[in-house]
Amino acid sequence: MGIIVEHAARSFGDVHAVRDATFIARPGEVTALVGPNGSGKTTLLLMLASLLAPDTGRILIEGRDPMTDPLGVRAVTGWMPDILGSWGTLTARETLTLTGRLYGMPNAAAQSRAAELLGLVDLDELADRPTKVLSRGQKQRLSLARALVHDPRVLLLDEPASGLDPAARVHLRTMLRGFADEGRTILVSSHILSELEEMADTAVFMDAGTTVSDERVAAAKSSERAWRYTTVDGRTETVMIAGGEPDAAAVLAGLIRDGVQVVTFAPAVGDLEHTFLDLEAGR
Amino acid sequence: MTTTFEPQTEQHWSPPQRASWWAGVWTIASIELRQRVRGVAAYVLLGVFAFILLLVTIGAALAVGAWADGSEGAGGAVYAIVMVVTLLLATLVSPALSGNAINGDREEGTLATTQVTLITATQLVLGKVLAAWITTLAFAVVAVPFILYTVILGGLSPSTLVVSFLIIVIEMGVIAAAGVGLSGILRKPLMSVVVTYLIVAALSIGTLIAFAIVGASVRSHYTYVSESADWARVDRDERAGLDPYQADRVPKPEYCTEVYSYESDVPRFDTVWWVLAANPYVILSDAVPTTYDRYGSPNDVFGFIKLGIRQAQITPQLEEHYSDCDPNRYESSEPRNIIETTVPSWFVGLALHIAGAGLLVWGAITRVRAPARRLGAGQRIA
Numbered sequence: 001m002g003i004i005v006e007h008a009a010r011s012f013g014d015v016h017a018v019r020d021a022t023f024i025a026r027p028g029e030v031t032a033l034v035g036p037n038g039s040g041k042t043t044l045l046l047m048l049a050s051l052l053a054p055d056t057g058r059i060l061i062e063g064r065d066p067m068t069d070p071l072g073v074r075a076v077t078g079w080m081p082d083i084l085g086s087w088g089t090l091t092a093r094e095t096l097t098l099t100g101r102l103y104g105m106p107n108a109a110a111q112s113r114a115a116e117l118l119g120l121v122d123l124d125e126l127a128d129r130p131t132k133v134l135s136r137g138q139k140q141r142l143s144l145a146r147a148l149v150h151d152p153r154v155l156l157l158d159e160p161a162s163g164l165d166p167a168a169r170v171h172l173r174t175m176l177r178g179f180a181d182e183g184r185t186i187l188v189s190s191h192i193l194s195e196l197e198e199m200a201d202t203a204v205f206m207d208a209g210t211t212v213s214d215e216r217v218a219a220a221k222s223s224e225r226a227w228r229y230t231t232v233d234g235r236t237e238t239v240m241i242a243g244g245e246p247d248a249a250a251v252l253a254g255l256i257r258d259g260v261q262v263v264t265f266a267p268a269v270g271d272l273e274h275t276f277l278d279l280e281a282g283r
Numbered sequence: 284m285t286t287t288f289e290p291q292t293e294q295h296w297s298p299p300q301r302a303s304w305w306a307g308v309w310t311i312a313s314i315e316l317r318q319r320v321r322g323v324a325a326y327v328l329l330g331v332f333a334f335i336l337l338l339v340t341i342g343a344a345l346a347v348g349a350w351a352d353g354s355e356g357a358g359g360a361v362y363a364i365v366m367v368v369t370l371l372l373a374t375l376v377s378p379a380l381s382g383n384a385i386n387g388d389r390e391e392g393t394l395a396t397t398q399v400t401l402i403t404a405t406q407l408v409l410g411k412v413l414a415a416w417i418t419t420l421a422f423a424v425v426a427v428p429f430i431l432y433t434v435i436l437g438g439l440s441p442s443t444l445v446v447s448f449l450i451i452v453i454e455m456g457v458i459a460a461a462g463v464g465l466s467g468i469l470r471k472p473l474m475s476v477v478v479t480y481l482i483v484a485a486l487s488i489g490t491l492i493a494f495a496i497v498g499a500s501v502r503s504h505y506t507y508v509s510e511s512a513d514w515a516r517v518d519r520d521e522r523a524g525l526d527p528y529q530a531d532r533v534p535k536p537e538y539c540t541e542v543y544s545y546e547s548d549v550p551r552f553d554t555v556w557w558v559l560a561a562n563p564y565v566i567l568s569d570a571v572p573t574t575y576d577r578y579g580s581p582n583d584v585f586g587f588i589k590l591g592i593r594q595a596q597i598t599p600q601l602e603e604h605y606s607d608c609d610p611n612r613y614e615s616s617e618p619r620n621i622i623e624t625t626v627p628s629w630f631v632g633l634a635l636h637i638a639g640a641g642l643l644v645w646g647a648i649t650r651v652r653a654p655a656r657r658l659g660a661g662q663r664i665a
Contacts, residue, residue, distance in 0.1 A: 012658065049399050053654035066654055071401055079399050085392020087314060089321040101310040102400035104303060130321075146396060 001062050002026045002185040003048060003154060008057035009209075010043055017043035019209035021057070025187050027153070030180045032196040033189035034276055035206030041189040042082055044206070045158050048187070049079035061154055062185075075103075078152035082159045082189075084139040088132035092123050092142050095131055096149060103150040110149075117145040122171065136163035144172070154185045161195050173199045197270035207279055220278035226268035227251070232261040238268055307402050311410025312417065315384065319418055325380075329425055332372055336429045339368045344436070358437025363584030365433050366447050367564060369426040373419055373455050374483045374563065381415035381462030382476030385647060386469060394651075404651040408467060408644055415459035423451060439583070440574060447571045447585070453633065454563050458483060460640035467647025486636075490562040498552035498595070505549040505601050510539040512607035529610055539608040552595040559592055560628035561635055568592070569629035579617035590618050593625040 003025040010018045018040040025031040035041050046052040047059060050066035050073045059065065064072040087095055093114050100110025118127045121141040126134060131142060140163045147155060157176075161169050177199055180186050187204075190196050196203070205212035224242040229252075231237075241248050252265050267274065319325050343364040385408070388394035397407060434444050462479040469475040512534040520527045527534055559565045568588035573581045581587050 047654070049395075051395055051398060051653045051655065053656040070654060071403075074399055074401055077399070079396075081392065081395060083392045085388075085394075085396060087318055087393055088391075089318045090314070094317070098310060098314050099396075099400065102307070102397060102402050104307070104401050143396075150400075 002029075003031075003187060004058075004060040005044075005048070005211075006058045008044070008047060008054045008059055010047060010052060010054050016209050018047070018054075021206070021209075021211045023204040023211050025185050025204070026202075027183050027185045028180055029201040030176055030186040030188060030199050032200035032203040032272065033187055033206065034193065034196065034203050034272055035189075036276075036280060037191075039206040040209040041206055042158055043209075045079070045156050045187070045189060048156050049077060050074055051079075075150065076152055077154045077156060078147035078150070079156045080143050080147040080158060080160055082162075084136065084143055084163075086131040086134070086139060086142060089130050091128045092131055092134070092145075093118060093127040095142065096145055099146050099149045105150070113149060117148055120148070120175070121145045122168075137165055137168055140164055141168065152184070155179060155187065157186070157188045159190055160188060161190055161192055169195060193273040193276060194270055197272045200272070203272055203275070205275065205279055212279055216279065217275055220275045223278050225274050225278075227265065228268040229255065229260075229262050229265040232263055304406065307406040308410045308413060311397070311402060311407055312414040315411055315414030316417060319380070319414070325418070325421075328376060329421060332376075332422055333425050335372065336365065336368065336426055340365055340429050340433065358433060358435075359439055359583035360437075362430070362433035362437045362439055362443075363568075365426065365429050366451065366567065366585075369423065369430070370451050370454060370563060370567060371487075373422045373451070374458055374487065376422060377415070377419045377455060377458040378462050378476055378479035378483060380418050381411075381459045381466065382479045383466050383472035384411040384415060384463045385467040385651065386475055387466065387472045389470075390472065398651065398653045404648045404653070407651055408463065408648045411466075412456075412460045412463045412644060415463050416456045419455040419459050420452065423448070423455060437583070440572070442572050443574075443583070443585075447567060450567045450570050450629075450633070454566070454636070457636040457640045461643050464640065464643025464645075464647045467650050468643065486561055486563055490558050490565075494552070494555050494558045494595075497555045497558070499550045501551040501554050502548035503551050503599070503601055504546065505599070506544065506546050506603070508542065508544040508602070508604045510604075510606040510608065511541040511543065512538045513540050529608075531610060533610045534608050536606075536608045539606050549599050549601070551599070553598045556592065556595040557628065557631075559595070560632040562632070563636075564588070565592055566629045566632040566636075569627055570633075573622060575619050579619035581618060581622070586622075590622060592628070593622050596625045597621065 003023075005021050005023050008018060008021045009016070021040070021044050023031075033041050033044070043052065047054050047066070048061065050061075050070040053067060059067075061073045062076045064076070066073040087098075090098070096114035096117055097107075097110045100113050101107065103110075105113065115127075118124050121144055123138060123141055123145070126138060131139065134142060140160065144157070144160060147157070155176075160176075161172060164172060173195070176186055176188065180201070188196060188200065203217075205217055222244045224240055226238050227241050227248055228236060228238050239251060241251055248265075248267075252262065255262050255265075269277070340361060343361045344358075347360045385394065388397070398404075402410075430444070430448070433439075458479070461482060462475070465475040465478050465482075466472065469478060514534075517527045517534050517538050527538055529535055560569075565588070568585040569592060571583075571585040571589075573586040573589055574583070575586075576582055581590055
């Protein structure tokens, strides 16, 4: 179950947006989809959301193929696009109620679901204002709520954190963590790697339309990276350490032995960012 | 905040049944309608429309003297004018209301979020056609008081009212469907609106121009032969006690001695009359049942338009012969005969319109269907 993608490819004319995507996203986990601009993340998500047909390869969402059973896939998948479209003159509440209706819910169920979701994404106070007056971050939250209307088992989120203020980001993170803990499959793409770092259980790296193999990711992870420590007197120092965490531990032990009063000691950039930058550099 | 989600064992809803298929269409339509109803523009347009109809009604009534005493039948003219203006304004407004239904959503980023729901492409497109149709029908509804007033003024038959109103309603649906269809086929809203207008113009005016140009350029040779009686001899013989007449004081053939003839070319509108069948106003006039006065002339304006169209079907006589000595010399076909002996074409035109609109709608459905295999150049999905 979850998401299984095998050698999916899609081109637009002579632009190969996705060349070869292969990965698994498991239920109960938040899977990060990481890659530079133009690496094919959005195209991949469009294929997963049953909007775009892959030229070759196979996609299974909860065991269903979007090519042969698009409605089956849509019934279990919530998709939050990277662009924020909304029915401008409709209110947030109407938007969610009507989306529920589009998923075949009876009117009463759609209304109570809309009320529930407005609370969840903290839009209660703006529920009866037309969506065109919402700010970017508020539209983002409405977009997330819309993806959740039919209580999907699989969530595809394209840049869900962009436009959110720090409090809303923390909220989003908690929410997604909660969804994963309920056994849902969450696939999140984002440029804000530190953000993903804190909530993702695993990551899929994409580069030039291709998912990066586990070996390459492992190699990138263990390459030389910067560690940063601060001392009691407020000094911040950066050291380059080549051999991964055991070596870092040895360096820290050495510092303490030398009488340096270390209060924090951590990688200068997160795992995802380090891997991402290293893959970028290795191209 | 903790989530209030329930585990995945049960769903809030059951999968859509066949019975709810139209409910899905209606949901799409109501989303469209809600967005339009909240815009001020629609109400302003309706107000302007009502005002124009008021002016037209008053103006037409004054022009034909419908309020004067003993002006029976003049109300029918007012009625026809109001109907034609209603159709005209509806065809002018409808493309603007329907021509961006789908590609406008694409640009706003609301099409894809609808496509990922359990709504099918067919439901989506039909819902938008329905909404566009209903919006255009608002104009027909605004016209109802004027139409009823002119019906009463003209003392028209219910069948005239029902048929003409039905045709207008169907024509509005055709334009709404064509606009929505084109908005699904063409990428740019501006293009689809313009193309919809071009189609309306081609049918309303283009057919007339094609009819006139082709009809006038296809010409046949025409000969006219006229025999005049020698009236001086007729008078002389009558005075002399001879009887120069056949019945009804028509001279006997031997008195017709002055033969005059001329030749020319006549336009052959009978070769292109069918072009007019696609004209919405022709469809309207041709479909309305005609009532006749005691001279066999149509009672209303639709009838006269119908007469004109039907006359175009008749192959002109390429040799005409007139003689003062022919007892039947003044006999001509009365209008009623012409209408009753020629072919009604409105259902052909209407069928063509419906088929064309259906084709465009089908084209839109195939393009809205997801997962999409083929995308137009520069087309975005979301």
